[in-house]
Structures are given as structure tokens and as C-alpha cells.
Amino acid sequence: MAHVDLNIALLGCGTVGSEVVRLLAEQSDDFAERCGARLNLIGIAVRDVSAPRPDHVPRELLTDDAESLIERADLVIELIGGLEPARTLILRALNSGASVVTGNKALLATHGPELHEATARADVDLYYEAAVAGAIPVVYALRESLAGDQVTAISGIVNGTTNYILDEMTTKALSYEAALADAQKLGFAEADPSADVDGLDAAAKIAIMASIAFHSRVGIDDVDTRGIREITAEQIAAATREGYVIKLLATARRAPNGITVQVAPTLVARTHPLASVSGAYNAVVTESEAAGRLMFYGQGAGGAPTASAVLSDVVAAAAKRVYGGHAPRELPYASLPVLPAASARGVFTIDLTVTDQPGVLASIAEPFARHGVSIGQVRQDADGPRARVSIMTHTAPRGALEAIADELADNPHVIAVGALMPVEG
Amino acid sequence: MAHVDLNIALLGCGTVGSEVVRLLAEQSDDFAERCGARLNLIGIAVRDVSAPRPDHVPRELLTDDAESLIERADLVIELIGGLEPARTLILRALNSGASVVTGNKALLATHGPELHEATARADVDLYYEAAVAGAIPVVYALRESLAGDQVTAISGIVNGTTNYILDEMTTKALSYEAALADAQKLGFAEADPSADVDGLDAAAKIAIMASIAFHSRVGIDDVDTRGIREITAEQIAAATREGYVIKLLATARRAPNGITVQVAPTLVARTHPLASVSGAYNAVVTESEAAGRLMFYGQGAGGAPTASAVLSDVVAAAAKRVYGGHAPRELPYASLPVLPAASARGVFTIDLTVTDQPGVLASIAEPFARHGVSIGQVRQDADGPRARVSIMTHTAPRGALEAIADELADNPHVIAVGALMPVEG
Structure with missing residues (x-):
């Protein structure tokens, strides 16, 4: 089979970039068969060409002149991360007629529409499977496999750091602080863990997935984002007793008049397929009208x-340059609005500490009734002169629950109101 | 956005076909956005136009003249099933320049190479996601998402009927016969259940997956296929005691000099992600060099x-007709040979009934040593004057185990030799 040659430029050569260099070299013949093109790595743009690199990275390909490299490329792989200079370089590549493969979730969740428009205008391709859930082909699934279906919901465990920390808290009864320190010692969490533990990384990923699934524009700022800093060992122990695990779930749901998108610590029933996703693994569940529930699981x-x-993505983009065609264009034809967080409907739990007196339960139940929220289950445990009351609702909008929580905080019988937590399964 | 029109012909209008008719009508506008083409269903070929159909199937589209219908089509959806006339009609469609979408696993596993060659020659597309594991996009994953990786193994639960029967046997301690009768009563098993319970349906599916994953030709006859008819309630109870479940697994593995492909009842450790796949659900696990383990789960x-x-598949095929390009061609460039079943390596268990006398264990262990098979674990339970011995090996070729089983059958201390069973996890 005769092959054309495609020039590949790599921007960034960290952990992922140097693996890309290795695989491009090792599987060169296979790639030629699969995409009909010889993939020639013509250069690797890095900030510091003299920094230490793995032995298999060819020194002669390193350059600190990304602009010149891009000019010679048919296909640009961006693995620098962050907003700038990644955004400018990707736009330059697209405008010069190169297709782009990126793993940059923050950039896509912030400047996605600009990138997709530039891609369509230049009639090239933008691929970004690596931006969501590593090796799990969930971008592919949403972009192409579910193209014949209507997605109604996506939920996923898409941040390994927080999943590891919550796992450690669950299996070893550790505090959040102790589990975080362990994760940092083992290199699973950064010295500044906020992007992970405050839910921002997961928020970028669900924004990207929701944009594709609902053919709409969802940016990271549209995501109602809550992290795991406030989760206590007591909450985890209580969840375990009730048959739940606490997971940081990223979810997007189609509502009658828009979509709701959130990241929040969530009580997940042990029988739910996401409950057994442990450690650094990720998993995404999609619900769609015809296909029903699908789960994708991996590293x-x-x-x-x-x-x-x-x-x-490189193989797909290369094959399109050789044989023609292009990836699905992501111009948001549906344009469903992202609804305010208060309208996100779900089952919630709320934990209260109350004085243990006659009539207290009635006074607690009253605001639920007034706001039209029906109560599914109540558990009360006496604790000396106090009682702990845990209430699980039927499906209701978060806004009603927030209003109820505010009112309960003013109830003289209520000593403390715990955090609202959504429930799955 | 201006749209072209594509003429769609549907062959077959059973359970799946009539759902396709419904979705094509309901989501017509969405499809137009997604693939740049109006999908016009121009006819539905059926054997008997007067047979009863769901109300939403337009009577005026029914015809018993499939050949004439195909001549007018840009895209043919084949849902007749079976080898003929499906094969002839698909070849006619491809040769006339139409792309084809099919869910016909038996046909692909038998005549796949002929169909793929006709597809490449006509420069059209053949899509068949529905042939393997229903809604789970595993054909897509193997054909495209893992195109940048080297698959080393695939294993899956790809037959819902047998998974349901084994589940019922496990959770309700039923015999095979009772569980099968239940499944038949509920419509989960056919009156003649052999395609399912003898493993033929699963064999067709693993042949298709192995062909894609290893870029080689694997037909249904290459698959070493064992069904579940011989599985006893005692085997299931013993597996449960040891922390395993019995699943009908379809597996394909890359070996140094070829591939091994099999369908067999398998002991799956409770901790393995496939162990919790229950009822009519399917799941496929892929192992590849870079991505590691991925699991795909759904109906x-x-x-x-x-x-x-x-x-x-229809959306993908339609987009390619509008925008150009084609699906990955499946001409088997790697052409790895399928190795004989005897060379399939794995961990196995073998159960023996023996006379309970001194020296018996030594005489049982001797052939293992002579065939170079190392024993991982032995369990012996006295049962009156007899004993039951269950041996789990370390990784060894099936052929060696079969030779050992034959020799043990001739051992005067051995009363009965049970079936060899592979072990996962």
C-alpha cells in the first residue's frame, strides 16, 4: 500500500508527550496501515530544550520555536496544558490548515466555542479524546456512537485524585486531611490540590461532555461546582451504614427547558455501577433514550x-487528511440553555442536629411540606439530649432544598444543618 | 444549513427494524443536523407485507421486492439476519454503490472477508455496531478508539440469555434445566436455545471483535466454543464458596505467534469487573498496551x-456520503494465525472424584509435573470413602491440561474427571 507522508508537530513533552513520542516511533508501521499515512514527527516544541528528558526523546527534534514548527505541520498535537500559550498556538495551527489533537480540558471548557468555530472555518479537525477521562473513549462515544440517539443524562467519576482520597477515607476511616496528605505523598495529589479537590478539573470535563451530548454551549463557569474539602469521616461512616458510598460525581441532565450541570459529592448506592469504581479509575455512565444505560470504565x-x-485521535485525524471527510462539527445547533443550579432536580439528603423534644419532627417536616418537597425517608438517632436526623427526599429541585435548609437553620429546635447532598441510585 | 437527501432502504422489520423506523421518524431533524443529510426512508423490504406491524410503520413503504428497493438506495440497513438472502442482498447493495449498515453477526462471522473486500472495492462503507453487544459501542472502540494502541486481549459477556440462566442458577440455586425453562417462559431464551446455550452466538461476536482488534481474519469456525449445558448447580455452589462466579466468557488473546479465540464457561473472581455484570446486560473488557484495561457495559x-x-452507524455512514472519507477498511494487514485451541494459555481448574486412600494425591500430581504444569492450589474434601479434589493450575496451555485429564481418567484411584474450566481474575 502506498502511503502519503504527514508532518506531525508535538507541543509539550511532559509525561504524556514523551509517551506519545515513544508510541509514534514504536508503532510507526501499524499507524501507516491504519491511517494510510506515514506519520513523521518533525519537531517537539518545549520551553527549555536543555531540560532532562527520557532517552527515547530524540534531542534533535526539540525546539523552543513553536510558531515555526507549526508552520510546517499537517497535524499538531498540543500537550502544553493551560490557557496560554496553548490557545494562541492551537488557533494558529487551525488557521494555517493543520488539524489539531489536544488533551487540554481547561482550554476546551473555557474557549471551546472559539476553537470549534475556527476548526469549522478552516475546514480541518479538532480532536480531544484525551481531555476527558484519559484512555476511556467517552468523547468518541458521545460525539459519534450516540449520534443516533438522544442523551438524557451523563454522570461520571472523572477525577482520580478525589476518587482516591474518598476511597482512602472510606476503606481506612481516615480524615480528609490525612487522606489528602497520603495522596500527596504518593504523587496522586498535587502540592496545591485545589484544581482537584475543589472540583474544577471535574467541572471542565463535564462541561466538555455536556457540550457534545446536548449540542449546546456549556463552559466551566456554567457548572455548579462543589468539592470534597468539607466531607467528614462521620459522613462517610454514616453513608457506609446506609449502603452508600460518597463519590465526587460530575453530572449533566436534560430538563424540559434546558440542561443542568453540576459537580458535587454524592451519595451513590452500593448497587449502582459507579459505586465500585475505585482508586484512580474513572467511569462515565450515559443514559439515552434508545440505548438505555451505558458505562465506560478505564484509567x-x-x-x-x-x-x-x-x-x-491522531490516527483518526490523519485518516481524514488522507481519505477526506471530517469529524462531526461542534457548532451547537441545539443551544439548550444551562439552567440555574437551583433548578437541578434530584434526590437529596440533609442532616440535622436537633434538640430531642416532642414536636421537633413536626416542626422540621413543616417547611418540606410548604415547599412541596416530599420526604422519602427519615432516620433519627438519639445522641444524649440531642438527636441526629437524616432526611432523604423524593425528587425535588435543589433550590427548594436550599430554601428549606435556610429556614431550618432559623428553627429554634435545630442546632446544626449539615450540607445538602445529592443521591444516585 | 442546506441538506442533501439520502435514500434509506430497510431490509427486515422485526423488533429492531420497527424501532429503527420509529427513531428515523422521531429524530429526523436531529439526524439532518448531525450528518448534513435528510434521511428519507424510501422502503421497507419484508417477506410478508400483510403481516401485522406496529402502528408507526407506514404501510405504504412495505414491499416484498428487496432487489428493486436496493437499486434506489444510497444506504441500506440490513436487519433480516441469517446468511441468505442477507449475504446476496448486502453484496448487491455494496456493488450498486450503497453503504450498508447491518446487525448480522452470523453473516459477518462467516462471510466477513467477502463483505469487507466488496466494501473496499466499491469504495463505500460497511458498518455493523449492532452485530456485537447491542448498544455498547465496542465495534467503534476497537475499530477507531484503540487505533492508536495495541490490543493484547478482549474478554466479554456478550450473550444475555446464558448470562441470565447462569445468574438464575447462582442466585436461586436452580438446575440448568429449571433456569432454562424460566428463561424460556420469560422470553429470554428461544424454544430452541442452542445458538445461545451452546455458545454459537457468543462465538460469532468474539470472531468479529478479534478480527478488528488483531487486524486478522477470524471466522466463527476458528473459535473454540463450549456452551453451558453441562454446568451443574454443584459447580456453581462450589464456585460461590471459593469467591468466583461462573460466566460464559468470550475471549481472544494475542500470543507470541498468533491469537487464541474461545468461548467457555469460566470461573470469574468476584473482584473482576465482569463478575458483577448480571442478567441480560453485556460487557466487554479490552486490554491494550497503552490504554490498559477498559470496560464497556450496557444492554x-x-x-x-x-x-x-x-x-x-447510519449517521456515520450518511455523514461520510455527504462530507467524504470512509470508515477504516478492514483488510486484514496483520493476518495473525488463529492458533489451535490446545495452545490457548490460561489458568484452569479441574475437579476430580477420587478414592480416599494414602498416596492418591501424589499419583494425581504426577502427570501435572510431567507435563510441566505447575499447580497453584489444591482443595480436597472428604465425601465418605471418596474425596473431591479441585486443582487450580498456574498459567498453562489447554492442550497440556487435556492430556493430563485423559491420563487422570485412566488412573485407578480416580473415579471421575470433571470438565476443565478456565479462570479469570
Whole structure:
């Protein structure tokens, strides 16, 4: 089979980038068969060409002149991360007629529409499987496999760091602080863990998935985002007793007049397929009208798994340059609005500490009734002169629950109102 | 956005076909956005136009003249099933320049190479997501998402009927016969259940998956296929005691000099992600060099889930007719040979009934040592004057185990030799 040659430029050479270099070299013949093109890595743009690199990275390909490199490329792989200079370089590549493969979730969740428009205008392709859930082909699934269906909901565990921390808290009865310190010692959490533990990384990923699934524009700022800093060992122990685990879930749901998108610590029933996703693994569940529930599970991070996702995109983009056609355009034809967080409907729990007196339960139940929220289950445990009351609702909008929580905080019988937590399964 | 028109012909209008008709009508505008084409269903070929159909199937589209219908079509959806006339009609469609979407696993596993060659020659597309595991996009994953990686193994639960029967045997301690009768009563098993319970349906599916994953030709006859008829309630109870479940697994593995492909009842450790796949659900696990382990889970059968897979293929095929390009060609460039079943390596268990005398264990262990098979674990339970011995090996080729089993059958201390069973996890 005769092959054309495609020039590949790599921007960034960290953990994922150097794995991409390795796989491009090792599987060169396979790639030629699969996409009909020889993939020639013509250069690797890095900030510091003299920094130490793995042995298999060819020194002669390193350059600090990304602009010149891009000019010679048919296909640009961006693995720098962050907003700038990644955004400017990707736009430059698209405008010069190159297709782009990126794993940059923050950039897509912030400037996605600009990038998609530039891609369509230049009639090239933008692929970004590696931006969501590492090796798991969930972008592909949403973009192409579910193209014959109507997605109604997506929920996923898409941040390995928080999943590891919550797992450690659950299995070893650790405090949040102790589990975070362990994760940092093992390299699973950064010295500044806020992007992970405050839910921002997960928020970027669900924004990207919701944009594709609902053919609408969802940015990171549209996501109602809550992290795991406030989760206590007591909450985890109580969840375990009741048959739940606490997971940081990213969810997007189609509502009658728009979509709701959130990241929040969530009580997940042990029988739910997401409950058994542990450690650094990721999983995404989609619900759609015809296909029903699908789950995709795998390694959500790491050099080799993420590089695998990058290379599947490279093969797809290369094949399109050889044989014609293009990836589905992401111009948001549906344009469903993202609804305010208060309108997100779900089952919630709320924990209260109350004085243990006659009539207290009635006074607690009253605002639920007034706001039209029906109560599914109440558990009360005496604790000396106090009682702990845990209430699980039927499906209701978060806004009603927030109003109820505010009113309960003013109830003289109520000593403390715990955080609202959504429930799945 | 201006749209072109594509003429769609549907062959077959059973459970899946009539769902396809419904979704094509309901989501017509969405499809137009997604693939740049209006999808016009121009006819539905059926054997008997006067047979009863759901109300939403337009009577005026029914015809018993499939050949004439195909001549007018840009895209043919084949949902007749079976080898003929499906094969002839698909070849006619491809040769006339139409792209084809099919869910016909038996046909692909038998005549796949002929169909793929006709597809490449006519420069059209053949899509068949619905042929394997219903709505789960595993054909897509193997064909495209893992195109940047090297698959080393695939294993899956891809037959809902047998999974349901084994589940019933496990959770209700039923015999095979009782569980099968229940499944038949509920419509989960056919009156003649052999395609399911003898593993033929699963064999067709693993042949298709192995062909894609290893870029080689694997037909249904290459699959070493064992069914579940011989599984006893005692085996299931013993597996449960040891922390395993028995699942009908379809597996394909890359070996140094080829591939091994099999369908067999398998002991799956409770901690393995496939162990918790229950009832009519399907799941496929892929192992690849860079991505590691990925799992895909969802509904493996049923009208709507299968129709969702068909329509994702229709959208992909339609987009390619509008925008150019084609699906990955499946001309088997790697051509790895399928190795004989005897060379399939794995961990196995073998159960023996023996006379309970001194020296018996030594005489049992001797052939293992002579064939170079190392024993991982032995369990012996006295049962009156007899004993039951269950041996789990370390990784070894099936052929060695079969030779050992034959020799043990001739051992005067051995009263009965049970079936060899592979072990996962």
C-alpha cells in the first residue's frame, strides 16, 4: 500500500508527550496501515530544550520555536496544558490548515466555542479524546456512537485524585486531611490540590461532555461546582451504614427547558455501577433514550493511557487528511440553555442536629411540606439530649432544598444543618 | 444549513427494524443536523407485507421486492439476519454503490472477508455496531478508539440469555434445566436455545471483535466454543464458596505467534469487573498496551438499544456520503494465525472424584509435573470413602491440561474427571 507522508508537530513533552513520542516511533508501521499515512514527527516544541528528558526523546527534534514548527505541520498535537500559550498556538495551527489533537480540558471548557468555530472555518479537525477521562473513549462515544440517539443524562467519576482520597477515607476511616496528605505523598495529589479537590478539573470535563451530548454551549463557569474539602469521616461512616458510598460525581441532565450541570459529592448506592469504581479509575455512565444505560470504565490519567487516547485521535485525524471527510462539527445547533443550579432536580439528603423534644419532627417536616418537597425517608438517632436526623427526599429541585435548609437553620429546635447532598441510585 | 437527501432502504422489520423506523421518524431533524443529510426512508423490504406491524410503520413503504428497493438506495440497513438472502442482498447493495449498515453477526462471522473486500472495492462503507453487544459501542472502540494502541486481549459477556440462566442458577440455586425453562417462559431464551446455550452466538461476536482488534481474519469456525449445558448447580455452589462466579466468557488473546479465540464457561473472581455484570446486560473488557484495561457495559440486546447502535452507524455512514472519507477498511494487514485451541494459555481448574486412600494425591500430581504444569492450589474434601479434589493450575496451555485429564481418567484411584474450566481474575 502506498502511503502519503504527514508532518506531525508535538507541543509539550511532559509525561504524556514523551509517551506519545515513544508510541509514534514504536508503532510507526501499524499507524501507516491504519491511517494510510506515514506519520513523521518533525519537531517537539518545549520551553527549555536543555531540560532532562527520557532517552527515547530524540534531542534533535526539540525546539523552543513553536510558531515555526507549526508552520510546517499537517497535524499538531498540543500537550502544553493551560490557557496560554496553548490557545494562541492551537488557533494558529487551525488557521494555517493543520488539524489539531489536544488533551487540554481547561482550554476546551473555557474557549471551546472559539476553537470549534475556527476548526469549522478552516475546514480541518479538532480532536480531544484525551481531555476527558484519559484512555476511556467517552468523547468518541458521545460525539459519534450516540449520534443516533438522544442523551438524557451523563454522570461520571472523572477525577482520580478525589476518587482516591474518598476511597482512602472510606476503606481506612481516615480524615480528609490525612487522606489528602497520603495522596500527596504518593504523587496522586498535587502540592496545591485545589484544581482537584475543589472540583474544577471535574467541572471542565463535564462541561466538555455536556457540550457534545446536548449540542449546546456549556463552559466551566456554567457548572455548579462543589468539592470534597468539607466531607467528614462521620459522613462517610454514616453513608457506609446506609449502603452508600460518597463519590465526587460530575453530572449533566436534560430538563424540559434546558440542561443542568453540576459537580458535587454524592451519595451513590452500593448497587449502582459507579459505586465500585475505585482508586484512580474513572467511569462515565450515559443514559439515552434508545440505548438505555451505558458505562465506560478505564484509567482516567497517566502517561500511557492518555497517550493512547491522543494517538487514537491522531490516527483518526490523519485518516481524514488522507481519505477526506471530517469529524462531526461542534457548532451547537441545539443551544439548550444551562439552567440555574437551583433548578437541578434530584434526590437529596440533609442532616440535622436537633434538640430531642416532642414536636421537633413536626416542626422540621413543616417547611418540606410548604415547599412541596416530599420526604422519602427519615432516620433519627438519639445522641444524649440531642438527636441526629437524616432526611432523604423524593425528587425535588435543589433550590427548594436550599430554601428549606435556610429556614431550618432559623428553627429554634435545630442546632446544626449539615450540607445538602445529592443521591444516585 | 442546506441538506442533501439520502435514500434509506430497510431490509427486515422485526423488533429492531420497527424501532429503527420509529427513531428515523422521531429524530429526523436531529439526524439532518448531525450528518448534513435528510434521511428519507424510501422502503421497507419484508417477506410478508400483510403481516401485522406496529402502528408507526407506514404501510405504504412495505414491499416484498428487496432487489428493486436496493437499486434506489444510497444506504441500506440490513436487519433480516441469517446468511441468505442477507449475504446476496448486502453484496448487491455494496456493488450498486450503497453503504450498508447491518446487525448480522452470523453473516459477518462467516462471510466477513467477502463483505469487507466488496466494501473496499466499491469504495463505500460497511458498518455493523449492532452485530456485537447491542448498544455498547465496542465495534467503534476497537475499530477507531484503540487505533492508536495495541490490543493484547478482549474478554466479554456478550450473550444475555446464558448470562441470565447462569445468574438464575447462582442466585436461586436452580438446575440448568429449571433456569432454562424460566428463561424460556420469560422470553429470554428461544424454544430452541442452542445458538445461545451452546455458545454459537457468543462465538460469532468474539470472531468479529478479534478480527478488528488483531487486524486478522477470524471466522466463527476458528473459535473454540463450549456452551453451558453441562454446568451443574454443584459447580456453581462450589464456585460461590471459593469467591468466583461462573460466566460464559468470550475471549481472544494475542500470543507470541498468533491469537487464541474461545468461548467457555469460566470461573470469574468476584473482584473482576465482569463478575458483577448480571442478567441480560453485556460487557466487554479490552486490554491494550497503552490504554490498559477498559470496560464497556450496557444492554446487549433488545429493540431500542440495538436500534440505537444501528442509527449511530447510519449517521456515520450518511455523514461520510455527504462530507467524504470512509470508515477504516478492514483488510486484514496483520493476518495473525488463529492458533489451535490446545495452545490457548490460561489458568484452569479441574475437579476430580477420587478414592480416599494414602498416596492418591501424589499419583494425581504426577502427570501435572510431567507435563510441566505447575499447580497453584489444591482443595480436597472428604465425601465418605471418596474425596473431591479441585486443582487450580498456574498459567498453562489447554492442550497440556487435556492430556493430563485423559491420563487422570485412566488412573485407578480416580473415579471421575470433571470438565476443565478456565479462570479469570
